[in-house]
Amino acid sequence: MNWTGREITGGAGDALMWFDLLREGGELRPFHPRLRLRPAEFAVAERPADYARLYAVDAEWTHVGSPFGLDPFRHAGHALANGGREERAMRDAVLQWREWHRNLVTVTSLRLMIHHEVWHSFWYEEMDELVPVFDHPRRGHYGLTAAFSDAPRLGLFGPYVLSILLLAEYFSGRFEVLTSEPGFRRWHAEMTGGIPAPG
The missing domain is CATH 1.10.1270 (Trp Operon Repressor; Chain A)
Structure with a gap:
């Protein structure tokens, strides 16, 4: 699925904004999504992404x-x-990626919510593994895959997925792990014109 140059540039700027805000401990401003949330839950972002599930038939x-x-x-x-x-x-x-479609992904303090005919919730506590994908950042090829013990692997792809990943890892308590990964450091250096740290 193709993304425009404007979306690719917008996705990179959005991810840099979230990275700076989360790193500096800035205030997360909640908004009201279209779905009722749990009492202690709040939504902070809604971004487009290409959605897919990994399974065989x-x-x-x-x-x-x-x-x-x-x-x-x-x-x-x-x-x-x-x-x-x-x-x-x-x-x-x-085994292959199936059910491709583009969606808005709502990021909350407890889950990722995706609406495609019905709402799907992907709870951070049920994610066994959350893997970032940094492939050709200048072309907006970011992704994340999430593994679950009892469901097919989730894949989200596109220029805004890095923002979704940063927020999901922040709420899961793994923000520092993500941002210290060599792939993320290379991405950040390329986007800001810096020199990537060794490793």
Whole structure:
């Protein structure tokens, strides 16, 4: 899914703004999202992202047999069709990113909320692992993947995802870990014109 140059530049500026605010202990200003929150929960940002889930599907295909004595060209046609159906089914059975769509992601103090036909909540406490992706920052290729013990891996991608990641890690108590990663330090140095720290 493509993002405009303006969105890529806006995403980088947004992430730098959140990084500076969180690093300096600035005030997070809550806003009222479209969904009711828990009593101690508050929302701080809503940003666009490409959403996907990582999973495989059960593969099924129908094998069409040819009666004995049928024209050899029909045998060959059935074999070719059977091979194509099997190949498509096997492709579907591979673990891959699925359900792609662009959404607004609401970041709260307790979860990420995504609306696509219905609301989906991804609670920080249920995330076994939250992995940042820094791939071609100048083109806005950021991402995060979140692993869960009982659900397919979540993927969010796009120029505003770094803001979402910074906030999620802040609320999860892992902000310092994220911002000390070599990938983040390289990104910050590239965006601010600084020299990345070694490592």
